[in-house]
Amino acid sequence: MEWISQWLDQMPNWVDYLVILVLTGIVYETTFARSLPLLKNIVVYIFLALGCYLLLIFHILRFPIIPALFITILLIIVTKWRLAYSKRGKTTENVDP
Template structure:
């Protein structure tokens, strides 16, 4: 069985099997960026600077592990879906609040 057939969309897009160094960095940065977006849209609260730095540090460390899983499991794809759902939720919430203020 060819390993390139088992890669997820983003792992195949970044050619992790052909160029592992650059491909893994690109996959890591993609997962990190998507994780930050999902965190900011769904879970972030106003925190002091030190606590925010600590949260993003642990988020980056967790994304290191997730990037290795993201080669064969749809981690980045799931984060894209979560980000889209949260974006739609935030837009509808803003629309609903604007309608309430108009009435």
């Protein structure tokens, strides 16, 4: 994890902000997003972008925000894979009596 911190220290703050914004956007889209009208969707993403400034401040204060977001995405991937795997297992159980 130390190499991630060293790599991120070399980047300017706007790159860190973009990384945080993209990662939080991925987390939002994969877990919380609903089908909304366009204007409401724009409002949600504006507030998401504003909230990322707070996460950027935490990142500047040396909190592990970006590694935590990567771990969150990894956990989401594992959870979705297990859910798909268990659904596939249940459909094959129903077919074979």
